[in-house]
Amino acid sequence: MIADEPTTALDVTVQKRVLEMLDAAVDERGSSLVLITHDLAVIAAMCRRVIVMYGGRMVEEGPVAEVFRRPRHPYTHGLLRCQPTLDNVTFDRDALLPSIPGQVPSLTEMPSGCAFRTRCPRAEAGCAEVPPFERAGHGVACWHPLRPADTAPPAAAGEGVP
Numbered sequence: 060m061i062a063d064e065p066t067t068a069l070d071v072t073v074q075k076r077v078l079e080m081l082d083a084a085v086d087e088r089g090s091s092l093v094l095i096t097h098d099l100a101v102i103a104a105m106c107r108r109v110i111v112m113y114g115g116r117m118v119e120e121g122p123v124a125e126v127f128r129r130p131r132h133p134y135t136h137g138l139l140r141c142q143p144t145l146d147n148v149t150f151d152r153d154a155l156l157p158s159i160p161g162q163v164p165s166l167t168e169m170p171s172g173c174a175f176r177t178r179c180p181r182a183e184a185g186c187a188e189v190p191p192f193e194r195a196g197h198g199v200a201c202w203h204p205l206r207p208a209d210t211a212p213p214a215a216a217g218e219g220v221p
């Protein structure tokens with residue numbers, strides 16, 4: 060089964076019912092579910108493996124728990140940092156949640172090399188030359204992926220996602 064953004068714009072009670080129905084349908088048919096969503100909490104609740112896409116390409120892939128605890132691609136790392144948690148939400152009305160700077164480029168105006176490089180804090184000159192390719196295992200398409208020591212804040216964010 061393929062469910063494309065099945066919970067977008069739903070309130071949490073309806074969202075829960077939709078996810079329960081999907082779960083039941085998968086069990087009943089003995090099938091698999093491909094879930095397309097921007098909601099990291101839904102991924103954490105429903106999926107075993109995750110593929111992170113950027114600019115129409117896979118940038119990171121692996122078991123959900125591993126990718127969320129130790130993201131290696133700067134885009135995945137940025138997405139996880141943007142999740143509100145008890146650590147990064149305050150009642151200060153001037154405080155801002157972390158965000159990924161810049162905008163997703165148009166598909167007709169993709170930068171050369173890595174599509175994420177105009178927004179990436181780890182970009183180097185070589186990133187503009189050759190598009191990175193994904194490697195096997197907990198795969199990441201990045202010339203300078205994060206190491207476990209780089210990902211302490213998102214590890215906390217990943218664990219906070221239900």
Ligand code: SF4
Nearest residue numbers: 173176179186201202
């Ligand atoms: S290849 Fe370079 S620009 Fe692209 S995500 Fe990795 S470090 Fe950033």
